[in-house]
Amino acid sequence: MAMDAAAEVDHLAAERAAARFDVEEMKVAWAGSRHAVEVADRMARLVASDPVFRKDNRTMLSRKDLFKDTLRKAAHAWKRIVELRLTEEEAGLLRQYVDQPGYVDLHWGMFVPAIKGQGTEEQQKKWLPLAYQFQIIGCYAQTELGHGSNVQGLETTATFDPKTDEFVIHSPTLTSSKWWPGGLGKASTHAVVYARLITEGKDYGIHGFIVQLRSLEDHSPLPGVTLGDIGGKFGSGAYNSMDNGVLRFDHVSIPRDQMLMRLSQVTREGKYVHSDVPKQLLYGTMVYVRQSIVADASKALSRAVCIAVRYSAIRKQFGSQDGGPETQVLNYKTQQSRLFPLLASAYAFRFVGDWLKWLYTDVTQKLDAKDYSTLQEAHACTAGLKAVTTSATADAIEECRKLCGGHGYLNSSGLPELFAVYVPACTYEGDNVVLLLQVARILMKTVSQLASGKQPVGTMAYMAKVQYLMQCKCSVNTAEDWLNPAAIQEAFEARALRMAVNCAQNVGQAASQEEGFYERSPDLLEVAVAHIQLIIVTKFIEKVQQDIPGHGVKEQLQNLCNVYALYILHKHLGDFLVTGCITPKQGALANEQLGKLYTQVRPNAVALVDAFDYTDHYLGSVLGRYDGNVYPALYEEAWKDPLNETVVPEGYHEYLRPLLKQQLRLSRL
Amino acid sequence: MAMDAAAEVDHLAAERAAARFDVEEMKVAWAGSRHAVEVADRMARLVASDPVFRKDNRTMLSRKDLFKDTLRKAAHAWKRIVELRLTEEEAGLLRQYVDQPGYVDLHWGMFVPAIKGQGTEEQQKKWLPLAYQFQIIGCYAQTELGHGSNVQGLETTATFDPKTDEFVIHSPTLTSSKWWPGGLGKASTHAVVYARLITEGKDYGIHGFIVQLRSLEDHSPLPGVTLGDIGGKFGSGAYNSMDNGVLRFDHVSIPRDQMLMRLSQVTREGKYVHSDVPKQLLYGTMVYVRQSIVADASKALSRAVCIAVRYSAIRKQFGSQDGGPETQVLNYKTQQSRLFPLLASAYAFRFVGDWLKWLYTDVTQKLDAKDYSTLQEAHACTAGLKAVTTSATADAIEECRKLCGGHGYLNSSGLPELFAVYVPACTYEGDNVVLLLQVARILMKTVSQLASGKQPVGTMAYMAKVQYLMQCKCSVNTAEDWLNPAAIQEAFEARALRMAVNCAQNVGQAASQEEGFYERSPDLLEVAVAHIQLIIVTKFIEKVQQDIPGHGVKEQLQNLCNVYALYILHKHLGDFLVTGCITPKQGALANEQLGKLYTQVRPNAVALVDAFDYTDHYLGSVLGRYDGNVYPALYEEAWKDPLNETVVPEGYHEYLRPLLKQQLRLSRL
Numbered sequence A, B: 001m002a003m004d005a006a007a008e009v010d011h012l013a014a015e016r017a018a019a020r021f022d023v024e025e026m027k028v029a030w031a032g033s034r035h036a037v038e039v040a041d042r043m044a045r046l047v048a049s050d051p052v053f054r055k056d057n058r059t060m061l062s063r064k065d066l067f068k069d070t071l072r073k074a075a076h077a078w079k080r081i082v083e084l085r086l087t088e089e090e091a092g093l094l095r096q097y098v099d100q101p102g103y104v105d106l107h108w109g110m111f112v113p114a115i116k117g118q119g120t121e122e123q124q125k126k127w128l129p130l131a132y133q134f135q136i137i138g139c140y141a142q143t144e145l146g147h148g149s150n151v152q153g154l155e156t157t158a159t160f161d162p163k164t165d166e167f168v169i170h171s172p173t174l175t176s177s178k179w180w181p182g183g184l185g186k187a188s189t190h191a192v193v194y195a196r197l198i199t200e201g202k203d204y205g206i207h208g209f210i211v212q213l214r215s216l217e218d219h220s221p222l223p224g225v226t227l228g229d230i231g232g233k234f235g236s237g238a239y240n241s242m243d244n245g246v247l248r249f250d251h252v253s254i255p256r257d258q259m260l261m262r263l264s265q266v267t268r269e270g271k272y273v274h275s276d277v278p279k280q281l282l283y284g285t286m287v288y289v290r291q292s293i294v295a296d297a298s299k300a301l302s303r304a305v306c307i308a309v310r311y312s313a314i315r316k317q318f319g320s321q322d323g324g325p326e327t328q329v330l331n332y333k334t335q336q337s338r339l340f341p342l343l344a345s346a347y348a349f350r351f352v353g354d355w356l357k358w359l360y361t362d363v364t365q366k367l368d369a370k371d372y373s374t375l376q377e378a379h380a381c382t383a384g385l386k387a388v389t390t391s392a393t394a395d396a397i398e399e400c401r402k403l404c405g406g407h408g409y410l411n412s413s414g415l416p417e418l419f420a421v422y423v424p425a426c427t428y429e430g431d432n433v434v435l436l437l438q439v440a441r442i443l444m445k446t447v448s449q450l451a452s453g454k455q456p457v458g459t460m461a462y463m464a465k466v467q468y469l470m471q472c473k474c475s476v477n478t479a480e481d482w483l484n485p486a487a488i489q490e491a492f493e494a495r496a497l498r499m500a501v502n503c504a505q506n507v508g509q510a511a512s513q514e515e516g517f518y519e520r521s522p523d524l525l526e527v528a529v530a531h532i533q534l535i536i537v538t539k540f541i542e543k544v545q546q547d548i549p550g551h552g553v554k555e556q557l558q559n560l561c562n563v564y565a566l567y568i569l570h571k572h573l574g575d576f577l578v579t580g581c582i583t584p585k586q587g588a589l590a591n592e593q594l595g596k597l598y599t600q601v602r603p604n605a606v607a608l609v610d611a612f613d614y615t616d617h618y619l620g621s622v623l624g625r626y627d628g629n630v631y632p633a634l635y636e637e638a639w640k641d642p643l644n645e646t647v648v649p650e651g652y653h654e655y656l657r658p659l660l661k662q663q664l665r666l667s668r669l
């Protein structure tokens, strides 16, 4: 059990006793395997028990102290990883539980993968060992002050000089300043810099270059390099531990062989040549990065839900009708209708994330076999899942905070920081709206090819059933009929397809395809979301159709799957009705069934969040404590605020006493 | 024009020139009168030009410095108010533009109104002059650690002791600690404390008491009083300037006459007696406080929208099809479909807020005339409007932040702080869900009385048309038909009423009314929201049916009114379809018309936010600058971060160099 210390009280014991399933087995279902539970648990405890990894003071540190604390934690984590000879899996988990954004994330998460994906074998041989041992620290410098989403618009130049056999990296305008890269501002010694490659007077567009930024002797910026942090970001603590940076180049030369040359090269003479490696290889990295973002969504969401569920079981408000004890707010149907869909979403995103991991392997294998047939579909589906899960998670964390009433607004609840640190996931690695429009574009293309008989693949395969799905009638007659996965699946498929087909028709009516796409883009967002929600529902249904061991575990997951699907159906009821996929009556029945499902989830709610197996350290919330001993903890936390160092506040003599004593010097009276 | 200084550039000049209406006249429509524009502008400039009121460094201050800064600003504001002999209106605006939450807000906003509303004339005569001159500083101490929404569950006791003619105020449990009151932690000398009145051994429930907390000589807590701040809250800067406090009493005695005695008294002998003043009087204060929260919603939302619209006109991303200049992101239909409804909402909330101000006067007059007939309806409608506008505003601010892409995540965008400081409005003065359930209760009661012929009043009057509204058919045939206010009004009325009637039937089917209400409470929330959205739409329609002077002003407001209504209709399409108020075809037409309206709003968007007349100081956003000179400002702001004081960060020698040099002492290798 994931607790920091043997608890003396357990205010949630009755809740735990009431659960109708085996929590230990649910942990396995959540984590993926018994081994995964064990290693996660071990790493979580390792971090929680190490005073260097303390994080309860994070929101109280100044920016400088917070950054220094991050450097300290990163160094200490590395030390422990080496000392304990941790595996890659263990090291990754350890970093996750340290739970403080920092340069290490970009070093491992972006710098290394960029070199792996875009570097030649020779380049990999040279740079990766340096990175693996932290002899250099790297970041990923793509975004500029003036351009983010539109990578092709970047302005930084890398001009080849055949005289010196070097590239000259330069920032020609203010807006070409690199802006946002994590780890760039203070920590990194190197960066993969994206710049317009210019050779023989011609602009060949954006390419990546390994550029040293700082001296390895004293960490000072190299000549011609201006470096800084871009300033404070959302929240206290949160992402402010990261040194997102600004970088300007004043004609900085790098050797030619620091261009990442896997896909194309510049020769000694300055000729630009393509290699025979297919461009599609780059998709692999994108699928990899985005699947990890989906996995992170389920982590962030499950943390928020864990806090809100436990606190809702502790928090009592208003009496029962008969003057008995007060009601746990978790018993209110409105609390359930707001919270349980988010609990279900956490599980849904977890399982679709697991599936994406499989997809990544599948894509990699196919790439190796030079089979590019499913690549576009895989790319669309990861982009869309990234967008839908991060947007839903951001909203859900804030909803969990509101579900905790006033106390959720305190930093000690952990929820403000969880929100502030999470929300940029909706923007980085592709702005969610931009990504959904990409998905929509592929859906429109797929629809337009249906007539010509081209078979849609992977998660779009259902579109081949267009004849049937355009006219099928939902057979639900009773609320219980909505428990049938086939009914759910069909309704979601019909909704997604009919929306796509309708939209394609509207797009087709415009003067040009491009103009139609532009005019209908708000609708296209909805089309993309419908398609992605179908994928999430489908993968959840597939999951619960597998063998799942453990008393009651499968039943719980079935309930959550139904909650997720019927919640989405209710939330987007307009989609289902306007396309005639279901009748108003069937919509009402779905809502009725949803209410019944909440009743079934209720006794299991606390155990369902216990199954996430989070330590109190990782949760970082007095409201979400495993033992439920919320009030003394809240009270104790309060006194730690620096403002409580004195009873009479600083400023009393200057600004309060003169006011109270009517002694403000009034210059002009 | 509301600028801090004469601008040298205006990157938004072309946008401003393109506007098809008179901005100066729109300012009048927004502010309410020419006088209101003038005084707001004058106060805004007064604050913006005073270095004490600087606020661009707020997110960088430590908690203690931020609090001290707040004390300083409050004292300085008071000094200016007295020196310049400002009117109450001017003083209120000055405080608004100072824009830093602090004890003053509770002193004027809660302490004084509580005494006015619940104190006898004698008590008012004694305490109000002290408060008016800041000889005492007061706060409003109701919420406790264990109880917020359920005021009747508060545990603090006030036991009358006939021997001493005093009340003994006591905190019997940890959970009875007062917790949250703003201004309590450090600044207040007095509080209105809510406690269970106990006399002659009997508990008479919750009553208010004026309690001195601190010495007026040295500000130290009085004997038996424990005081502190409850700790950091959401965001940096934001609401952390406020000393939300914790307060415990250990048998603290106060004179009997410090019980607020307007509605009931305790006699010298300890008898509890009611006065002949009707309880309903208290509703007046609630309506007053909540109408000001609705007004604040439109302020917060308009600030966020102003930032997002201006930045979206500056921000360019992706080329045009023909290789011309890049596209302003404001031209993307998705950007418009996300942003323009929020712009329309800002105007909608502004006008419904104006109407609420009128309602408050109306209620006050009726109370004076002992006419209580509209009180419950007025109370429900303000509670509901508080809930709907604050929830929508909180979500909208975050959406505006996302609309600014990556840069919206920087504190210098102003949006993170705007969000963090705003969100508790969804919780304080009544948790929004709890409020909506109150509205729903009254709606259910009204429905149940329709049969008996009881005429619903005020904003519920439409329910009398039940016969008609239950069966009417929407007559819309073309997209343009949706521009007809009568069509919109009827669709919204039918939707609200049918949802209420359906829900009442479902509630009625349960074993008891109470159980039915409980089971159906998630649906009841939706019923309440539908009713309140109808009110907002109705008040907007009524507004644009008035005479509105100024070239093009009325046309713009008509467009925004239609945007708001059709956006709500599209967002809640399921409601309209499931109740059969409109057909799927009509729903699609509404959506089509919405797209056309965005095209009409587009050229006016920048001018429509200019009409809010906010100074750059008040906006506090480099992205929202009046002159649109965003990039140099962003760049400049970055360097102010304390982390940029040194190029090589603190911690390099301890934590980065040893890592890079492979010199981490590995204790166990």
Ligand SMILES: Cc1cc2nc3c(=O)[nH]c(=O)nc-3n(C[C@H](O)[C@H](O)[C@H](O)COP(=O)(O)OP(=O)(O)OC[C@H]3O[C@@H](n4cnc5c(N)ncnc54)[C@H](O)[C@@H]3O)c2cc1C
Pocket: A106, A140, A141, A142, A143, A146, A147, A148, A149, A150, A179, A180, A181, A182, A239, A244, A424, A427, A428, A429, A430, A431, A433, A434, A437, B315, B317, B318, B329, B332, B334, B335, B402, B403, B404, B405, B406, B407, B409
């Ligand atoms: C915390 C954080 C960390 C980051 N880390 C890194 C990093 O390590 N390295 C790095 O290189 N970058 C990093 N970034 C930058 C990030 O990748 C960009 O912010 C992101 O790609 C979004 O681009 P943008 O900021 O230019 O947004 P914009 O594209 O300017 O978005 C503004 C608005 O325009 C809309 N929009 C844009 N294009 C279109 C279109 N074609 N159609 C419709 N709407 C459109 C968007 O939806 C949005 O509403 C980071 C950003 C953040 C916030």
Ligand SMILES: Cc1cc2nc3c(=O)[nH]c(=O)nc-3n(C[C@H](O)[C@H](O)[C@H](O)COP(=O)(O)OP(=O)(O)OC[C@H]3O[C@@H](n4cnc5c(N)ncnc54)[C@H](O)[C@@H]3O)c2cc1C
Pocket: A315, A317, A318, A329, A332, A334, A335, A402, A403, A404, A405, A406, A407, A409, B106, B140, B141, B142, B143, B146, B147, B148, B149, B150, B179, B180, B181, B182, B239, B244, B424, B427, B428, B429, B430, B431, B433, B434, B437
């Ligand atoms: C910034 C801030 C400033 C404040 N300032 C003051 C102040 O100056 N003075 C003061 O006295 N107080 C103040 N408060 C306290 C505030 O009034 C309470 O937080 C608020 O009333 C909500 O109560 P709660 O915190 O007990 O929430 P809870 O009632 O505990 O809410 C928790 C959850 O339970 C749900 N819930 C509760 N009851 C029901 C029900 N009957 N049916 C369905 N669901 C229910 C809620 O919807 C919510 O989801 C402040 C709070 C904040 C955040």
Ligand SMILES: [Ca+2]
Pocket: B004, B616, B617
């Ligand atoms: Ca300024």
